[in-house]
Amino acid sequence: MKKSEQTTPNALLRHARDQRGWSREYVAEKIGSDPKSLGRWERGVTFPQPYYRQKLCELFEKNAQELGLMPGGADKTDKGIDSGLSPRLQGTLPEASGASQPPAAPILSIWNVPYRRNPFFTGREAALNALHAALTHGKAIALTQAQAISGLGGVGKTQTAVEYAYRYHDAYKAILWARADSHETLVSDVVSMVTLLKLPEKDEQDQNRVLDAFKRWLQENDDWLLILDNADDLMMVNDFLPSLGQGHILLTTREQVTGRIAQRIEIEKMEPEEGALFLLRRTHKLAIGAPRDNVSYTYWNKAIDISRMLDGLPLALDQAGAYIEQTECGLAGYLDRYQKHRSVLLGMRGPSVSDHPEPVATTWALSFEKVQTANLAAADLLRFCAFLHPDAIPLEIITDGASELGPLLEIAAADLIALDMAIGELRRFSLLRRDPENQILNIHRLVQAVIKDGMDQDTQRRWAERVVRAVNRVFPDGTFETWQACERCLPQAQVCAALIKQRDVLFEEAGQLLSRMATYLQERARYAEAKSLYYQALEICEKTLGPEDSKVAQILDALAVLYFYQGKYSQAESIEQRALAIREKVLGLDHPDVADSLNNLATICQEQGKYTQAEPLFQRALDIWERKLGPEHRYVASALSNLGLLYYVQGKYAEAEPLYIKALSLNEQTLGLEHPEVAYKLHNLAMLYRMQGRYVEAEPLFVRALLVREQALEPDHPDMALSLNNLGGLYRLQGKYDQAEPLLLRALSIRESKLGLEHHHVSYSLADLGLLYYAQDKYSAAEPLLRRALAIRKQVLGSVHPDVAEALENYADLLQKMNRQGESAELDAQARTIRAKYAEEDKIQ
CATH class of the missing domain: 1.25.40.10 (Tetratricopeptide repeat domain)
Structure with a gap:
């Protein structure tokens, strides 16, 4: 029989426990472990994992060396995890695994959890244990069913997810976090995660391609944890989840019906004693890890009363703790203030509103009253932020849009010190969070709701219009040089678009903002979104400025270009003609904007084969621009x-x-x-x-x-397809068939997915790929491609167009090779007729 391994008892840990008079059962309960494990640590049989090591240090208020928790007694510190993130985010990473971990444990290398571990986190052990058991139960299955932490707004779903990530980080190679409160923010965070993962698609313009790359990474890798926070729209979120993969998915949601998407774990409100313990720690009346007996009977009873009064909601308790700490009103003072404000606050947000519970509204109303007394500009700043997207509010909207913010906030926004003071006042009550590195502000959506619900309709409208005007001040024109700034402000502009529609906002700046948003989205090949915004902007400008204003013409011109990109040439031509007529009438015949419409109209005519109409338009545009610019x-x-x-x-x-x-x-x-x-x-x-x-x-x-476009554009931008297709065509002509085919296939895929199956430019890719197979004597592969290219061109361009003649000739040549002489001769005759028509037009010209 083997002899047991000789161990060295941990006298330091045992001494620290005995000195405080704590039993093993008490210490084990406090750190979420069991007495048996604690006994093994004290006897030196094993060493605690990093999570329990941290808990013991917090409980005893000593470091790991003072408690003898490091292997071999060496004075060592754990190495930090190399996440590939910025120094700011690296500061939030958990401890890496120490020597006590088994060698087979995965090494966490990717981490983007945006929150530090909450030192005041209390309870939730049953939920965390159930969550861990549910996720690890199906370890051998292709993909464990997603788990959803579900509960009332403010009940602590996000904090529970954060705690889970830190507590069990040793079990994962990658922990990824995304905001899922809307489709836009989820897409944005997926784009950021693709960049973090250094996937080739990180610079893609088409966000669908980025999403596919992200899901593919999840399917092809293991030991990852994906956390989607605020996933209230589960059907929307489901589109972002992989069907396969060796990883875990964790959602936080207010939704109670999760269906097949996820297994639901309910987070309940805190019991009065648990809530009181949290509040005392939050207000620093009780040290972290100290037993509740360390506070007086009076303090404990007041904390119990507040916990019951706030119905055990963690967000409400945390907010109450912030108020008490900042104002030093004390527990009794807070109770008194609550009693005096109760009827007013119940009238503002009734108990029947499940997603905005009464205690949260009460706490924020009290805090806001204090802000209003201390700093009027801070109060207005909070009102302003209430109408923006809650996450990542760029500070430049406030500083550069100062003139639109009302008299009080305008003065503060123009003075950085005054603005700092206003933000600082709001941060005292955790009503606003500031990220100095990225120059952004964050506000909780429930704070926004409470603030807006405290306003009458006229006040709400006034602030909504101020937000639209301020965002309009900073949103760029959408050209290539401004893309980064556009993307930074896009979530706020999208909120403004919703405000404009909901509140029927009718002023010029609203139309300008919508038009610039549309221009940016059009440049990024997001045509459907751009089209809707253009029409919304057009309606506003026609109503506010009249149907023949130059700004109306500007929107019409952009809309015509959008239809041109979509291959809808007749609509594009009609709209551009209207834009040109307005500009000539309002601006004069030789204004640069008139040249813009002339140039675009000429391009539309050229694409339709109207060459004799196009040339004088191009010549006139060139003449105006040379003289004027x-x-x-x-x-x-x-x-x-x-x-x-x-x-x-x-x-x-x-x-x-x-x-x-x-x-x-x-x-x-x-x-x-x-x-x-x-x-x-x-x-x-x-x-x-x-x-x-x-x-x-x-x-x-x-x-x-191609290289320039690869640097500037997303991999599936239509302009990328243009370069890929024509370079592939060149390789075909040079006989470099192996090099040509992948380029042509990729170009076809981009065009079909981005432009649609029937777009004119898809026919070019079909034709070039068909000609490649024709050159290789692969006639059966070439035939359906060339036939489809011809059908598309006839449908889009009409039966008499030079590009149709080209398609007829290509198909006729192939049919001749396939011994289908009769069909070939018929197509060839059609092509000659078209060519003769255009030759005659050239002769006349």
């Missing part, structure tokens, strides 16, 4: 490039080339080498060289354009 302006470069493209599609290559070269040179000088506009010019010149058979000159231009 100067010969080196970026708009002049666009006009030159567009005119060159018109000549290119007509086969006038000698006329197109100098225009392309000049446009490229101008953009490189004014915008730099890495701008997306430069990529357009590179691509157009490369296409010209490709058509002329100058493949050696074309390839580096195609490659450079």
